[in-house]
Amino acid sequence: MNLEEIQKELIENFDLKKVMELLDKLDENYIEVDLIHNIKGLVKMAYLSREMEDISFSSGHFIINRSYYEGEEVEYSLSFLLEVNTNLNYKLEKAFETKNINEKELQIKRKLEELLIFNQNALKENKDDYVYEANVQRIERIIEIIN
Numbered sequence: 001m002n003l004e005e006i007q008k009e010l011i012e013n014f015d016l017k018k019v020m021e022l023l024d025k026l027d028e029n030y031i032e033v034d035l036i037h038n039i040k041g042l043v044k045m046a047y048l049s050r051e052m053e054d055i056s057f058s059s060g061h062f063i064i065n066r067s068y069y070e071g072e073e074v075e076y077s078l079s080f081l082l083e084v085n086t087n088l089n090y091k092l093e094k095a096f097e098t099k100n101i102n103e104k105e106l107q108i109k110r111k112l113e114e115l116l117i118f119n120q121n122a123l124k125e126n127k128d129d130y131v132y133e134a135n136v137q138r139i140e141r142i143i144e145i146i147n
Helices: 002-013 016-025 033-046 105-127 132-144
Strands: 057-058 062-069 073-080
Touching: 002 033, 002 073, 016 033, 033 057, 033 062, 062 132, 105 132
Parallel strands: none
Antiparallel strands: 057 062, 062 073
């Protein structure tokens, strides 16, 4: 389907009258044409997005979602949302520890794991080679320290 067909299909199947009633009850003054332009703009953003994963765009009370299924099917979902929120923030009695592994540490850990696998495989082939056995033990200890 092309952009215009998707826009037309979504708008035809969307209950704009109910949306207008809700907005009127909230004393928000909109005309239907403005809502249609808003929807078309959202659909266009989703349609033109180059992301090959689920995406979501919102404008005002509208939100559009685009999802792909098994690389063969695409779904557009248009929603009208009203939110009521509350938030609560408070200080923890005791801060919890977090481990922040930066990218370099992560790369080092991956390389160590690769090196461990290499030495383990070499040790399987050469069971009497104590160098590989010592390497495996050292690498395992280093990985334990990192973790």
